[in-house]
Amino acid sequence: MEGIEKLNNYKVGKLPTLIYIPDFVTDSDQSFLLNNIYGAPTSKWKPLKNRRLQNWGGVVHEKGLLPQVLPPWLTNLTQKIYEESGLFPSAINHVLINEYLPNQGIMPHQDGPAYFPVVAILSLGSPAVMDFTPHPRLKLDPQDVIDKDSDGGTIEVGKDKWLDDHHPFSVLLMPHSLLIFKDMAYSDYLHGIKDCAVHCYDGVVNETEALKHIDSDRHFFSSSKEAVETTATEEYKNISRASNRVSLTCRLVPKVHKNLFRF
Ligand SMILES: O=C(O)CCC(=O)C(=O)O
Numbered sequence: 363m364e365g366i367e368k369l370n371n372y373k374v375g376k377l378p379t380l381i382y383i384p385d386f387v388t389d390s391d392q393s394f395l396l397n398n399i400y401g402a403p404t405s406k407w408k409p410l411k412n413r414r415l416q417n418w419g420g421v422v423h424e425k426g427l428l429p430q431v432l433p434p435w436l437t438n439l440t441q442k443i444y445e446e447s448g449l450f451p452s453a454i455n456h457v458l459i460n461e462y463l464p465n466q467g468i469m470p471h472q473d474g475p476a477y478f479p480v481v482a483i484l485s486l487g488s489p490a491v492m493d494f495t496p497h498p499r500l501k502l503d504p505q506d507v508i509d510k511d512s513d514g515g516t517i518e519v520g521k522d523k524w525l526d527d528h529h530p531f532s533v534l535l536m537p538h539s540l541l542i543f544k545d546m547a548y549s550d551y552l553h554g555i556k557d558c559a560v561h562c563y564d565g566v567v568n569e570t571e572a573l574k575h576i577d578s579d580r581h582f583f584s585s586s587k588e589a590v591e592t593t594a595t596e597e598y599k600n601i602s603r604a605s606n607r608v609s610l611t612c613r614l615v616p617k618v619h620k621n622l623f624r625f
């Protein structure tokens with residue numbers, strides 16, 4: 363209960379359950395986690411086309427998890443998320459660690475059906491902007507949009523429209539922050555990160571919250587600060603992803619297979 367009340371203070375945007383907690387971990391927590399992540403055997407990294415990842419907690423199948431015990435350096439974190447959020451029915455048992463170089467990202471996607479529909483993402487390293495787009499099944503046929511506007515309204519050519527007031531939005535993920543999303547943000551939207559080295563954070567739903575601590579992260583914003591000073595009338599609001607970003611996606615796979623052979 364206490365957890366849920368506290369969480370309300372961290373809601374951002376228009377959707378009911380998009381939660382952004384700045385400084386969820388300290389600088390020394392970040393170093394501790396990164397030391398463990400980069401101290402893992404090279405074979406623990408799975409290279410993908412546009413990023414690489416470490417999988418902790420076991421292998422996720424469509425039908426559930428073939429479990430492996432999470433190491434203590436990760437349970438410190440997952441236990442804190444579990445206790446402080448109060449949003450998971452039992453302890454988090456799976457962590458996916460993604461590493462992105464400055465020009466890498468992740469395609470818009472929806473998380474798989476094996477997971478309990480709440481996700482908590484801890485961000486370390488360079489900041490990044492995560493884009494949420496309504497699921498394609500909610501997209502209106504452009505013809506319908508034109509028909510609806512035929513009573514004299516202006517028709518915006520080339521602009522996608524979605525059902526029930528769904529709109530794309532973005533979130534700025536600063537290092538040390540925790541993003542939690544569930545409900546509509548989980549089921550009606552895809553989430554992704556663009557694969558370019560500069561991200562624009564203009565209009566992100568958590569701009570105030572994310573930029574409160576800008577002083578300590580000033581180096582990420584230097585180019586935009588200069589741009590503001592030199593152009594005066596135009597603010598670019600860009601972040602440069604100067605170094606790697608490492609994220610820890612913490613989730614619960616409710617169905618755990620105790621016995622490999624009964625899978
Ligand atoms: O790196 C991130 O912030 C997102 C990762 C993600 O969406 C996933 O692992 O499913």
Ligand SMILES: [Fe+2]
Pocket residue numbers: 471472473553
């Ligand atoms: Fe995801």
